Amino acid sequence: MACRSVISSSLHMTNSMAVKGVLSFAPNAPLFHHLPKAVTFVSLSSSTKPPTKSFQVRSVVGTTEAASGFDEMVSGTKRKYYMLGGKGGVGKTSCAASLAVKFANNGHPTLVVSTDPAHSLSDSFAQDLTGGALVPVEGPDYPLFALEINPEKSREEFRDAAKKNGGTGVKDFMDGMGLGMIADQLGELKLGELLDSPPPGLDEAIAISKVMQFLESQEYSMFTRIVFDTAPTGHTLRLLSLPDFLDASIGKILKLREKIASATSAIKSVFGQENTRQNAADKLEKLRERMLKVRELFRDTDSTEFVIVTIPTVMAVSESSRLSASLKKENVPVKRLVVNQILPPSPSDCKFCAMKRKDQMRALELIQNDPELSSLLMIQAPLVDVEIRGVPALKFLGDIIWK
């Protein structure tokens, strides 16, 4: 028996609007190669670009009309940070990318950042966004840039640079990555010598240092919405608790430094060493202070929100509940919970679909009765029957989720 639970529909989409019909887009739309110095906000109208390519997106429609409060998310030109996180594979990237597209199509110069070492932003946007630098995303009405931070790869390169140049290349390498600040703070500690046993938190330090750039660098000042596609729960919690985490790491670094210092004390002047050590300790203290600033930012209810993404299964709901509790403990603002991949009611006699949906409804009930999750605004997102890839498809998903 054919399963008819998924309603097929087709869409017609220009760069800034979607109506029913055929999903169309102009693949040669101009790239935003340069960041504009000043941003003018104008009302968005439908594009007049002729559709040059078309394909169909079939989807479930109308499963839920729960509003996400997007009006509140989009209002104001003061910068806001949205971090989307949850269990692996639930749709964090799809939700984050669709939110970023929606912000950009609503007049916000937007940056979407992946801090997940296993990036899927490139796959989601169907564009090559790798390389660890800002890459313009083709398609939205307003500038949308993506940044994939790969801390593990960065550490590898860092290690190589340290080996090749006997440590002298480390600063150049970090400068090249825009991490000069970290190099300045840690350079004197001869990190190259410590890389065989990297202090825990170094990966996260590299990721968070990019966040610090947002705060300090002119290059990023144009972005009024920054959306984070975070790594699965465990990594995210480490990232959020980084300042404490780094505190411990700094302690470890200083201890190691002390060991190195005493091992070489026979050939160095004690006075000079003490100076260097004190200097390095001061710099680390500065780094710690900066981290604390980031910590404050991510706990600022005016500028930051963590959106939990989950799916309607008992396992995912349990993990989301724990994540919510941890975020609350860290005082990170959480308001919204996206429950993704919900099956529509099946008008057919597909037993599998009926059972699956029943299961999902039970999981939704769990959410409603969960002390951690019940107070969050629940946004239900349907399971669509094609893979969401590319800006037009993300716009389509975003228009369903972010209303």
Ligand SMILES: Nc1ncnc2c1ncn2[C@@H]1O[C@H](COP(=O)(O)OP(=O)(O)OP(=O)(O)O)[C@@H](O)[C@H]1O
């Ligand atoms: N609502 C949806 N309907 C249909 N497919 C979806 C939906 N949401 C996500 N998917 C698909 O599920 C897969 C995983 O999605 P995605 O990469 O967004 O999840 P993730 O949580 O970011 O994964 P990871 O933890 O591996 O980074 C992708 O193939 C995506 O296209």
